[in-house]
Amino acid sequence: MSPSLHLVARVSPDLRAGPPAGLYDYLIPEELRGQLRLGQRVVVPFGRRRVFAFVVELLDDSPIEQLRPLERIRDEEPLLLPHQISLAQWIAAHYLCPLPEVLRAMIPPALRTGKATSRRLGSPKATAKEPAAPAKSLARLDLTPEQEEVFAPIRDAISWSRADEFLLFGVTGSGKTEVYLAAIKAALALGKGAIVLVPEISLTPQTEKRFLVHFPGIVAVLHSGLTVAERGREWRRVRAGQAQVVVGSRSAVFAPMANPGVVIVDEEDSSSYKQYDAMPRYQAADVARHLGRILSVPVVLGSATPRLEAYQQALGAKGLRLLRMPHRFGGRPLPPVEVVDLREELAWGNRSPFSRRLTELVTETLSEGGQGILFLNRRGTSSVVLCRSCGEALGCPNCSVSLTLHFEGRLCTCHYCDHQVALPEQCPTCGSRLLRALGAGTERIEAEARELWPEARILRMDRDTVGHRDAHREIYEAFVRRDADLLIGTQMVAKGWDLPGVRLVGIVNADIALHFPDFRAAEKTFSLLTQVAGRAGRGDEPAQVILQTYSPDHSAIQLASAHDYEGFAAMELEVRRQLRFPPFTRLLVLTRSDPSDREAREQAEREALRLRGLLEGSGVEVLGPSPAFIPRLRSLYRWQLTIRATRLEAVRPHLPEGRGWAIDVDPA
Numbered sequence: 001m002s003p004s005l006h007l008v009a010r011v012s013p014d015l016r017a018g019p020p021a022g023l024y025d026y027l028i029p030e031e032l033r034g035q036l037r038l039g040q041r042v043v044v045p046f047g048r049r050r051v052f053a054f055v056v057e058l059l060d061d062s063p064i065e066q067l068r069p070l071e072r073i074r075d076e077e078p079l080l081l082p083h084q085i086s087l088a089q090w091i092a093a094h095y096l097c098p099l100p101e102v103l104r105a106m107i108p109p110a111l112r113t114g115k116a117t118s119r120r121l122g123s124p125k126a127t128a129k130e131p132a133a134p135a136k137s138l139a140r141l142d143l144t145p146e147q148e149e150v151f152a153p154i155r156d157a158i159s160w161s162r163a164d165e166f167l168l169f170g171v172t173g174s175g176k177t178e179v180y181l182a183a184i185k186a187a188l189a190l191g192k193g194a195i196v197l198v199p200e201i202s203l204t205p206q207t208e209k210r211f212l213v214h215f216p217g218i219v220a221v222l223h224s225g226l227t228v229a230e231r232g233r234e235w236r237r238v239r240a241g242q243a244q245v246v247v248g249s250r251s252a253v254f255a256p257m258a259n260p261g262v263v264i265v266d267e268e269d270s271s272s273y274k275q276y277d278a279m280p281r282y283q284a285a286d287v288a289r290h291l292g293r294i295l296s297v298p299v300v301l302g303s304a305t306p307r308l309e310a311y312q313q314a315l316g317a318k319g320l321r322l323l324r325m326p327h328r329f330g331g332r333p334l335p336p337v338e339v340v341d342l343r344e345e346l347a348w349g350n351r352s353p354f355s356r357r358l359t360e361l362v363t364e365t366l367s368e369g370g371q372g373i374l375f376l377n378r379r380g381t382s383s384v385v386l387c388r389s390c391g392e393a394l395g396c397p398n399c400s401v402s403l404t405l406h407f408e409g410r411l412c413t414c415h416y417c418d419h420q421v422a423l424p425e426q427c428p429t430c431g432s433r434l435l436r437a438l439g440a441g442t443e444r445i446e447a448e449a450r451e452l453w454p455e456a457r458i459l460r461m462d463r464d465t466v467g468h469r470d471a472h473r474e475i476y477e478a479f480v481r482r483d484a485d486l487l488i489g490t491q492m493v494a495k496g497w498d499l500p501g502v503r504l505v506g507i508v509n510a511d512i513a514l515h516f517p518d519f520r521a522a523e524k525t526f527s528l529l530t531q532v533a534g535r536a537g538r539g540d541e542p543a544q545v546i547l548q549t550y551s552p553d554h555s556a557i558q559l560a561s562a563h564d565y566e567g568f569a570a571m572e573l574e575v576r577r578q579l580r581f582p583p584f585t586r587l588l589v590l591t592r593s594d595p596s597d598r599e600a601r602e603q604a605e606r607e608a609l610r611l612r613g614l615l616e617g618s619g620v621e622v623l624g625p626s627p628a629f630i631p632r633l634r635s636l637y638r639w640q641l642t643i644r645a646t647r648l649e650a651v652r653p654h655l656p657e658g659r660g661w662a663i664d665v666d667p668a
């Protein structure tokens with residue numbers, strides 16, 4: 001963008017503490033006219049202070065009279081690029097978040113503070129040893145015919161700089177990464193760069209290496225495990241044009257790359273792309289798509305189990321184009337999945353978490369020197385009530401999601417509509433008295449495994465054993481080196497890993513995800529099971545998956561064991577249509593937090609009444625209030641309203657503002 005002779009700068013002050021300010025207009029002093037650029041920081045008088053502020057608009061006029069002049073330019077080189085200001089404005093509008101919060105999230109902390117930023121921008125220290133050489137790939141790359149076929153339209157879109165959006169639906173092991181690498185090369189050949197988003201948890205050294213080998217010296221890696229200084233350094237390398245390939249987790253979508261030629265989102269269904277606990281509550285895959293539109297470059301979303309939202313759009317050719325890779329690389333088969341009915345185990349008298357079949361296969365695998373993974377999704381373990389006779393979970397009659405058990409009061413509630421029932425004595429479906437809170441945790445599984453297989457070398461990976469990022473790497477690398485025989489873990493072990501030594505995957509209890517109190521439970525279960533099963537059989541030896549469940553007839557489980565994503569999607573989309581859930585409607589969750597539980601609930605009730613009054617007859621539903629999924633967080637009580645509509649636009653002007661309320665658009 002060329003400098004302009006505008007008279008007024010609209011800026012977003014970057015306050016270091018406290019709630020964010022809004023936008024403010026300042027007069028551009030005569031000597032600075034024509035010099036200001038969007039995204040540049042300036043110093044402005046703010047109350048009695050002087051603060052940094054981002055220029056977000058340049059205007060000829062302002063509705064405010066008697067503007068104060070801004071003081072000076074802070075950075076010669078704008079920290080943010082003009083297209084990033086547009087992206088920030090879109091995020092602010094789409095996710096209903098103040099623009100200053102979005103801008104704050106876009107800049108790494110090292111660059112926000114006062115010291116040593118502007119002059120360094122063009123010459124980050126760490127690049128002294130980097131060759132500034134043209135991007136030449138060392139590794140050769142031969143695509144298979146199947147990969148070649150999906151790559152062709154992507155390559156076209158890159159060379160014609162078209163904002164095409166692709167959904168690369170490829171089974172686990174089909175070689176999606178290979179296609180990404182080819183796309184990056186095509187972009188580099190045009191003198192452009194590439195932004196690649198990967199789920200936080202799969203940013204293993206293995207993933208990094210795959211990119212570093214192909215694009216030596218020009219890869220910047222951005223993830224939450226970096227120190228503030230490292231993150232700042234990587235960011236500067238991108239901003240200065242020294243790193244043309246960015247590989248990073250969610251926030252890497254904000255990498256300050258002037259001319260990406262392609263934007264790639266690997267495992268686009270990963271929940272790590274949704275920021276839910278801080279503003280802006282954005283979905284990075286959706287932000288990436290918008291980035292592509294702003295820059296007019298293609299976006300590739302890849303997954304073996306795409307979000308139904310994305311898949312539905314791709315099926316209808318609405319926005320996304322579907323590209324399929326149904327086969328694994330090298331003609332390897334997808335591993336056979338054997339479903340074990342835990343009700344029968346119980347009837348037989350087996351109360352251990354391992355069925356006879358799983359025990360037998362683990363023993364066999366270990367004796368043959370193979371590696372095994374025992375997978376357990378522990379999240380939400382004790383909050384859902386399951387009947388051990390018929391396998392049904394206590395559910396909400398209105399929303400068809402599982403009820404959540406609250407221990408005080410032994411009350412079961414729906415966290416969408418607040419339907420409540422006392423914990424029944426007997427199963428409402430079959431009358432059995434075997435109603436139990438769901439499942440054992442990973443620790444207990446580990447203890448039992450050590451007892452059963454005392455000679456096996458066992459590693460456990462879950463949130464408790466992975467306090468910091470390095471621990472995750474260490475456990476992962478130890479397993480790859482085959483320093484362990486059995487890996488016991490939560491969903492952390494599910495994603496993206498390429499482990500050729502794994503001959504057996506045991507899914508200890510598939511039901512935990514299935515009965516998660518969320519309308520996406522079936523989808524999440526299907527994806528998780530598919531991803532976990534996908535860890536097996538990536539080497540040359542045959543592999544097997546054992547799936548243990550109390551609901552062997554559930555369609556998500558049956559279809560996952562048949563590796564049938566499209567069959568599952570067709571069925572689940574029909575359910576969503578009938579129950580009016582996304583992608584057929586959109587949701588917005590309003591959460592009220594307060595030190596007092598009563599106050600939080602009453603505020604939410606008042607808000608529900610107000611909104612219902614305002615939105616009467618508009619087709620917008622206001623569900624709740626109900627306790628939030630996490631009813632108490634950081635010593636605040638949380639109650640929520642769920643707003644459901646085919647279009648959310650009508651709701652926006654009426655939403656509550658101010659402290660105490662959090663807004664989550666398209667919650668995950």
Ligand code: ADP
Binds near residue numbers: 172174
């Ligand atoms: P996905 O990401 O789809 O699960 P990967 O990209 O990890 O699959 O590929 C699976 C395995 O197949 C990897 O070990 C990868 O190196 C190998 N592979 C895939 N495509 C090719 C290719 N064209 N040439 C050589 N190896 C390939």
Ligand code: ZN
Binds near residue numbers: 391
């Ligand atoms: Zn029952």
Ligand code: ZN
Binds near residue numbers: 399
């Ligand atoms: Zn309900």
